[in-house]
Amino acid sequence: MSAHKATCISCSNIAFIKYWGNRDAALRIPLNNSISMNLDHATTTTTVAFDAALNDDEIVIGDAPANAAQRARVIAHLGRVRALAKIETRVRVESRNNFPMGAGIASSASAFAALSLAATRAAGLELPERELSILARQGSGSACRSIPGGFVEWLAGSENANSYAVSIAPPSFWDLRDVIALVSTEEKKVGSTDGHAAAASSHFLAERVNALPARLARVRRALFARDLAALGPAIEEDAVELHLIAMTSAPPIYYWSPGMVRVIQAAQRWRADGLAVYFTLDAGPNVHLICEAQDADQVAARAREISDVQQVIVNAPGGAARLIEEHLF
Amino acid sequence: MSAHKATCISCSNIAFIKYWGNRDAALRIPLNNSISMNLDHATTTTTVAFDAALNDDEIVIGDAPANAAQRARVIAHLGRVRALAKIETRVRVESRNNFPMGAGIASSASAFAALSLAATRAAGLELPERELSILARQGSGSACRSIPGGFVEWLAGSENANSYAVSIAPPSFWDLRDVIALVSTEEKKVGSTDGHAAAASSHFLAERVNALPARLARVRRALFARDLAALGPAIEEDAVELHLIAMTSAPPIYYWSPGMVRVIQAAQRWRADGLAVYFTLDAGPNVHLICEAQDADQVAARAREISDVQQVIVNAPGGAARLIEEHLF
Numbered sequence: 310m311s312a313h314k315a316t317c318i319s320c321s322n323i324a325f326i327k328y329w330g331n332r333d334a335a336l337r338i339p340l341n342n343s344i345s346m347n348l349d350h351a352t353t354t355t356t357v358a359f360d361a362a363l364n365d366d367e368i369v370i371g372d373a374p375a376n377a378a379q380r381a382r383v384i385a386h387l388g389r390v391r392a393l394a395k396i397e398t399r400v401r402v403e404s405r406n407n408f409p410m411g412a413g414i415a416s417s418a419s420a421f422a423a424l425s426l427a428a429t430r431a432a433g434l435e436l437p438e439r440e441l442s443i444l445a446r447q448g449s450g451s452a453c454r455s456i457p458g459g460f461v462e463w464l465a466g467s468e469n470a471n472s473y474a475v476s477i478a479p480p481s482f483w484d485l486r487d488v489i490a491l492v493s494t495e496e497k498k499v500g501s502t503d504g505h506a507a508a509a510s511s512h513f514l515a516e517r518v519n520a521l522p523a524r525l526a527r528v529r530r531a532l533f534a535r536d537l538a539a540l541g542p543a544i545e546e547d548a549v550e551l552h553l554i555a556m557t558s559a560p561p562i563y564y565w566s567p568g569m570v571r572v573i574q575a576a577q578r579w580r581a582d583g584l585a586v587y588f589t590l591d592a593g594p595n596v597h598l599i600c601e602a603q604d605a606d607q608v609a610a611r612a613r614e615i616s617d618v619q620q621v622i623v624n625a626p627g628g629a630a631r632l633i634e635e636h637l638f
Numbered sequence: 639m640s641a642h643k644a645t646c647i648s649c650s651n652i653a654f655i656k657y658w659g660n661r662d663a664a665l666r667i668p669l670n671n672s673i674s675m676n677l678d679h680a681t682t683t684t685t686v687a688f689d690a691a692l693n694d695d696e697i698v699i700g701d702a703p704a705n706a707a708q709r710a711r712v713i714a715h716l717g718r719v720r721a722l723a724k725i726e727t728r729v730r731v732e733s734r735n736n737f738p739m740g741a742g743i744a745s746s747a748s749a750f751a752a753l754s755l756a757a758t759r760a761a762g763l764e765l766p767e768r769e770l771s772i773l774a775r776q777g778s779g780s781a782c783r784s785i786p787g788g789f790v791e792w793l794a795g796s797e798n799a800n801s802y803a804v805s806i807a808p809p810s811f812w813d814l815r816d817v818i819a820l821v822s823t824e825e826k827k828v829g830s831t832d833g834h835a836a837a838a839s840s841h842f843l844a845e846r847v848n849a850l851p852a853r854l855a856r857v858r859r860a861l862f863a864r865d866l867a868a869l870g871p872a873i874e875e876d877a878v879e880l881h882l883i884a885m886t887s888a889p890p891i892y893y894w895s896p897g898m899v900r901v902i903q904a905a906q907r908w909r910a911d912g913l914a915v916y917f918t919l920d921a922g923p924n925v926h927l928i929c930e931a932q933d934a935d936q937v938a939a940r941a942r943e944i945s946d947v948q949q950v951i952v953n954a955p956g957g958a959a960r961l962i963e964e965h966l967f
Contacts (some may be wrong), residue, residue: 353697363938512849513842513845513882515845516841516842516844516845520841542889545890546886546890549882549885549886549890550886553842553878553882553885553886555877556878557875557879557882560871561875561878562875563903563906564903565894565899566899566903567896567897567899567900567946568896569899570894570895570896570898570899572894573892574892574895574896577892617896629961
């Protein structure tokens with residue numbers, strides 16, 4: 310094979326119903342369906358170049374070589390692509406987020422979605438969306454939701470071939486906003502992979518999983534009806550539940566920080582004052598403030614006034630992972 | 639009946655296994671046993687004087703007449719005492735806490751324990767401890783745990799006559815300390831009575847109740863072995879669980895505040911550095927830092943350095959509710 314190169318961009322996503330806990334940890338087959346929105350202002354752009362002249366894979370994230378843990382995870386993913394393409398060629402990977410690294414935005418979702426698309430295209434493959442989503446999922450579970458566009462549901466499935474995400478509404482369907490309040494924190498977070506593994510030790514996990522189909526149905530109904538007053542309480546419930554499963558894991562994982570609680574309390578006050586805004590959380594310190602487009606400026610302005618908030622990023626619904634550039638030498 | 643007067647003092651208590659949710663809300667029969675320690679520096683002193691010259695009950699709390707809600711609850715409790723004593727005489731009640739009012743310390747526990755003892759003695763009754771505990775429970779559930787001394791278990795029971803607290807170890811059994819960090823908060827708390835009522839709406843409550851017998855056994859074993867390293871994780875689990883039941887109630891109740899989370903994180907850091915301290919929480923903003931006597935000064939000093947902490951109160955195990963003074967006219 311001669312050298313091939315592709316550059317792809319992918320959005321991160323915010324889950325309205327969370328992915329937390331696996332049925333199969335190695336394959337990242339989740340315990341439950343999840344529903345998310347792609348984030349148009351939190352993206353990863355990744356270039357993959359297969360180059361027969363290379364002796365080893367070169368992985369650059371941002372401006373620096375990947376660290377050992379990142380490198381191992383990316384190379385394992387490239388191995389999946391090589392197996393599909395039946396090639397052994399080494400690659401150069403350059404990946405860059407447009408949001409601050411380590412800020413607690415789910416960068417592995419956009420990173421593994423962009424990597425999956427760029428690496429397969431550079432390897433000369435044109436996978437259908439479903440196969441791409443299955444591939445991305447194996448790199449990082451929530452990355453499968455960043456392959457399709459707009460509002461997305463990850464169908465949990467039961468094995469590798471039937472666990473993938475589909476778009477349930479395009480970005481234009483509902484002009485929703487995710488105003489991300491990046492919260493400062495002194496605490497190190499526990500990685501999501503470890504959090505998923507710990508979930509099974511929570512004695513509340515079974516009840517969460519049993520109760521989820523009804524909440525998933527509420528969220529779908531609210532989405533299709535563009536009904537924020539119905540969507541909001543359901544996503545807040547689910548966000549809190551992720552944290553309580555984490556806090557009741559053995560040993561417990563506390564993602565909560567003083568700043569996070571301050572933003573949550575502020576959002577509750579704003580809502581009591583008539584501003585239609587709801588929060589959701591990931592396995593990190595940031596608070597995602599969900600509102601409609603016409604309220605986003607006000608939500609962002611108020612969030613910036615909170616002392617613990619370092620930065621605010623306003624996101625509209627984002628599109629599918631897509632190819633930007635391709636070179637076939 | 640001629641005028642009778644009695645003054646009693648009672649400790650507040652901190653629960654290691656929490657009371658949250660009732661089997662019978664009107665009688666305050668709880669869903670589960672709970673275990674607590676009386677707090678020797680968080681007390682209520684109450685004087686009750688029956689006086690045939692009074693046209694109406696006079697209720698003074700601290701330096702002011704009780705507000706309408708307090709008054710109604712105290713008068714309902716006095717009604718129970720009058721029914722037992724078969725009298726109708728009006729009373730003067732003066733009650734005073736030695737800790738700041740509205741600071742989120744469970745003042746209703748010490749208040750209704752002291753009121754139960756003072757009112758029955760002033761009415762000429764000498765109830766055995768079990769009957770006093772049953773009486774106090776009807777005024778405020780956790781008050782039944784402030785009647786016996788030291789370390790106490792509330793036997794949930796199934797009806798009024800068998801739901802009461804007993805001492806499982808005297809104050810001298812273990813020189814434990816509860817260093818209460820009073821945390822400032824902008825948020826109003828939801829009263830415990832409303833919180834108990836909401837508990838049934840949490841879809842996690844049944845699992846909590848199912849899992850509690852094993853945790854109660856762990857706490858009893860750790861207490862009897864004076865083993866803080868075994869007690870600590872169990873009480874932290876239970877504290878977090880009370881809050882997650884509250885946060886998953888419909889509508890959700892958020893007792894967490896930024897300052898509370900800051901103190902929790904600090905305690906976790908101190909412990910990682912070798913200081914044997916564990917936290918517990920009530921349905922309010924304060925953090926109770928549990929340690930052994932030899933570490934209490936250091937825990938208190940560190941707690942005072944946290945910006946959100948307004949005041950620190952160090953408590954040893956407290957005794958039973960007791961009579962201070964009695965006048966029979």
